[in-house]
Amino acid sequence: MGRTRAEEKWNWGLVDLAVKAAGCALDESRGAAPTAVVAANALGAALGDQRNLGAYVSSRLGLGDVEAHTVSTDEASGGSALRLAAALIEAGLHETVLAVGAEKTSDTLPDELEAVRATGLDAVREAGFGFGPLVASALGMRRYLDVHGVPRELFYHLAETAHRHAASNPLAFFPWPLTEEQYLRSPIVAAPLTVCDNAPLCDGAAAVLLRRAGASSTGLKLLGSSAISGPTGIATAIDSLALPASKRSAADALAAAGVRLGDISVFDLHDSSAFLAALSIESIGLAAPGSALLAAAEGAFHLDGRAPMWTFGGLKARGNAPGAAGLYQVAEAVLQLRGTAKKNQVPGARLALVQCLGSLGATAVTHVLG
Amino acid sequence: MKPTRAVGVLGYGGYVPRFRLDSSEVSRVWKGDGRPSGRSFKAVPGPDEDTTTIAIQAARNAVTMAAIDPSLLRAVWFGSESKPYAVKPTSTIVADAIGALPFANAADWEFACKPGTEAMQAAVGFVGSGMADYAMCGGADTAQARPGDVLEYHTGAGGAAFIIGPAEECLAQFEASTSFVTNTPDFFRREGQPYPSHGQRFTGEPAYFHHVRSAVTALLAELGAAPKDFRFAVFHQPNTAFPLKIADELGFARDQVEPFVLTNEIGNTYSGAVLIAFAKALDEASPGDRILLASYGSGAGSDAIAFTVTDRVAAARSRGIPVASYIARRREIDYATYARYRGKLRFG
Numbered sequence: 185m186g187r188t189r190a191e192e193k194w195n196w197g198l199v200d201l202a203v204k205a206a207g208c209a210l211d212e213s214r215g216a217a218p219t220a221v222v223a224a225n226a227l228g229a230a231l232g233d234q235r236n237l238g239a240y241v242s243s244r245l246g247l248g249d250v251e252a253h254t255v256s257t258d259e260a261s262g263g264s265a266l267r268l269a270a271a272l273i274e275a276g277l278h279e280t281v282l283a284v285g286a287e288k289t290s291d292t293l294p295d296e297l298e299a300v301r302a303t304g305l306d307a308v309r310e311a312g313f314g315f316g317p318l319v320a321s322a323l324g325m326r327r328y329l330d331v332h333g334v335p336r337e338l339f340y341h342l343a344e345t346a347h348r349h350a351a352s353n354p355l356a357f358f359p360w361p362l363t364e365e366q367y368l369r370s371p372i373v374a375a376p377l378t379v380c381d382n383a384p385l386c387d388g389a390a391a392v393l394l395r396r397a398g399a400s401s402t403g404l405k406l407l408g409s410s411a412i413s414g415p416t417g418i419a420t421a422i423d424s425l426a427l428p429a430s431k432r433s434a435a436d437a438l439a440a441a442g443v444r445l446g447d448i449s450v451f452d453l454h455d456s457s458a459f460l461a462a463l464s465i466e467s468i469g470l471a472a473p474g475s476a477l478l479a480a481a482e483g484a485f486h487l488d489g490r491a492p493m494w495t496f497g498g499l500k501a502r503g504n505a506p507g508a509a510g511l512y513q514v515a516e517a518v519l520q521l522r523g524t525a526k527k528n529q530v531p532g533a534r535l536a537l538v539q540c541l542g543s544l545g546a547t548a549v550t551h552v553l554g
Numbered sequence: 555m556k557p558t559r560a561v562g563v564l565g566y567g568g569y570v571p572r573f574r575l576d577s578s579e580v581s582r583v584w585k586g587d588g589r590p591s592g593r594s595f596k597a598v599p600g601p602d603e604d605t606t607t608i609a610i611q612a613a614r615n616a617v618t619m620a621a622i623d624p625s626l627l628r629a630v631w632f633g634s635e636s637k638p639y640a641v642k643p644t645s646t647i648v649a650d651a652i653g654a655l656p657f658a659n660a661a662d663w664e665f666a667c668k669p670g671t672e673a674m675q676a677a678v679g680f681v682g683s684g685m686a687d688y689a690m691c692g693g694a695d696t697a698q699a700r701p702g703d704v705l706e707y708h709t710g711a712g713g714a715a716f717i718i719g720p721a722e723e724c725l726a727q728f729e730a731s732t733s734f735v736t737n738t739p740d741f742f743r744r745e746g747q748p749y750p751s752h753g754q755r756f757t758g759e760p761a762y763f764h765h766v767r768s769a770v771t772a773l774l775a776e777l778g779a780a781p782k783d784f785r786f787a788v789f790h791q792p793n794t795a796f797p798l799k800i801a802d803e804l805g806f807a808r809d810q811v812e813p814f815v816l817t818n819e820i821g822n823t824y825s826g827a828v829l830i831a832f833a834k835a836l837d838e839a840s841p842g843d844r845i846l847l848a849s850y851g852s853g854a855g856s857d858a859i860a861f862t863v864t865d866r867v868a869a870a871r872s873r874g875i876p877v878a879s880y881i882a883r884r885r886e887i888d889y890a891t892y893a894r895y896r897g898k899l900r901f902g
Contacts, residue, residue, distance in 0.1 A: 192755060192759075194756065194759075194760045290755070290756070293753070293754055294754065
């Protein structure tokens with residue numbers, strides 16, 4: 185696997201980022217080169233950036249004639265790319281497939297970026313009326329506070345967890361801890377959502393090379409995966425305070441892997457906003473409805489907690505390069521399972537569950553690795 | 555870079571309009587949340603002021619301090635990004651007003667916020683080559699920003715002028731300068747557009763910090779000098795954070811830099827910024843002090859220049875008007891008056 189530092193990489197373009205991450209993945213692998221590439225990118229086409237990314241990455245890597253596709257399921261693109269890469273192998277069409285996700289956000293000013301992100305929601309009924317993921321998350325957070333009656337400040341612990349882990353990740357966008365005072369002073373973006381309740385958009389790329397597992401394979405395996413696209417509409421998630429696609433996708437992936445939630449050593453859920461982070465935790469069953477924040481406050485998601493989460497910073501502190509998010513999650517899970525996560529190591533990590541979401545949770549892609 | 559003939563500053567003058575807008579007024583009108591800050595203001599030109607009038611006043615102050623016959627000036631070079639005419643030099647109007655014409659080179663300079671230090675280097679070269687004995691350079695702006703834009707908090711107005719002449723007559727001798735320039739579109743305004751476009755976060759590290767850092771580092775290397783060798787350091791100041799941050803990074807102490815960060819008093823005066831702050835540094839310096847200045851212009855580049863103050867400085871200052879007195883001369887106005895003075899209201 186390979187990943188770039190999540191940052192504002194002013195001098196690099198989308199293809200440069202993807203090629204870098206892919207190159208790292210190819211460099212650390214032994215054996216044949218991939219004969220297929222599945223690229224992931226969420227916003228590029230709408231931003232006027234490189235389309236058909238897979239073809240351009242393959243060409244720059246000198247892979248020759250390969251099967252190359254480019255996948256876009258909003259912020260779940262990276263997860264989708266990996267699932268489809270695995271499917272190409274399972275279908276018997278290829279032995280080795282590269283999944284590479286990338287995003288270039290720093291060439292676009294914030295207002296335009298949010299308008300483009302909004303088209304991951306309903307383009308006519310939501311984006312068309314100015315509802316983007318920020319506003320949707322703000323409304324969701326408002327409802328969460330009203331229904332569950334938890335103190336507003338409790339949301340701090342989600343960001344605290346992410347930043348605590350990013351502090352020892354040199355590839356993180358925000359490699360520093362976050363104090364409660366800093367959180368409480370954070371400016372409002374869309375009430376009650378503040379800057380610290382929202383993952384920063386950045387440039388980044390991550391890649392994972394998959395190979396058919398032979399009978400004697402001893403390496404890490406993709407044990408199970410599931411991609412579910414359920415009912416869309418921000419009202420669905422906000423009204424019910426649940427993410428059915430997240431719940432179903434996680435359950436299916438665990439079932440496919442033949443393991444239970446309690447067996448998982450390391451998690452990474454989609455914390456593009458504090459709202460989605462809290463709902464994901466509850467939807468997959470790591471906390472009862474309304475209890476995600478309390479669990480976070482108790483340290484449940486710290487490296488030494490009962491469900492280590494965002495172990496390299498998550499989207500909030502490692503950074504959100506939307507098309508690459510799902511693959512950063514997998515790349516970081518690989519480090520955990522190999523035992524090479526250094527200061528971020530969860531001792532004895534055996535199984536990882538990672539999930540990325542698109543369109544405010546309407547699309548969920550989950551992978552279980554071990 | 556050094557001239558073959560030793561040269562220096564013979565006279566200088568600043569000018570800042572008297573009106574002040576509390577930047578919280580911008581928040582109050584556009585975001586509905588501004589209580590008076592009482593701590594961050596920008597200078598606003600009056601209804602009968604513009605870049606040219608500001609430049610003329612600064613130029614007159616410089617001529618008075620230099621105490622030379624202005625007709626001996628062989629160049630009058632002003633830089634601005636808000637000159638009244640796209641075609642018609644402000645510099646000829648200034649040159650005429652101060653009596654420098656007709657035997658003078660007069661042209662306008664543009665490099666976002668740093669044409670003044672470009673013109674200064676050219677004036678050093680002009681006199682330093684022996685082509686002239688006296689040359690005037692300066693920068694002035696009445697900066698504009700789109701109403702409600704983040705730039706509007708600090709777009710100020712002001713200017714300063716410097717007369718360069720032989721070192722034997724100077725109050726501060728030119729040591730050396732370095733320019734570091736790239737083609738970087740961090741901030742720009744197309745012909746006919748009233749307000750500039752800016753790259754937000756792109757105007758930070760890849761723009762301001764990279765160029766200022768590079769120019770200053772190169773100049774210090776050329777001089778074999780270190781930050782502690784200077785009494786004062788003057789940096790371009792689009793806000794208060796940037797100059798203090800680069801100063802810390804380069805190894806300058808706060809007391810070398812902070813008295814010359816004027817953004818909270820008069821805003822960012824764009825082409826006037828570094829020159830007004832340099833004038834204030836000269837107002838407070840003693841003979842033997844070394845002063846470093848580093849401008850920044852979007853587009854992008856930085857000029858780093860070093861001077862050594864001579865024992866003529868006190869006598870020269872006695873003929874000048876201190877920058878501090880222009881800063882202290884102030885009248886607060888509200889956003890409505892500011893919008894009227896700055897021509898932001900559409901009439902039909």
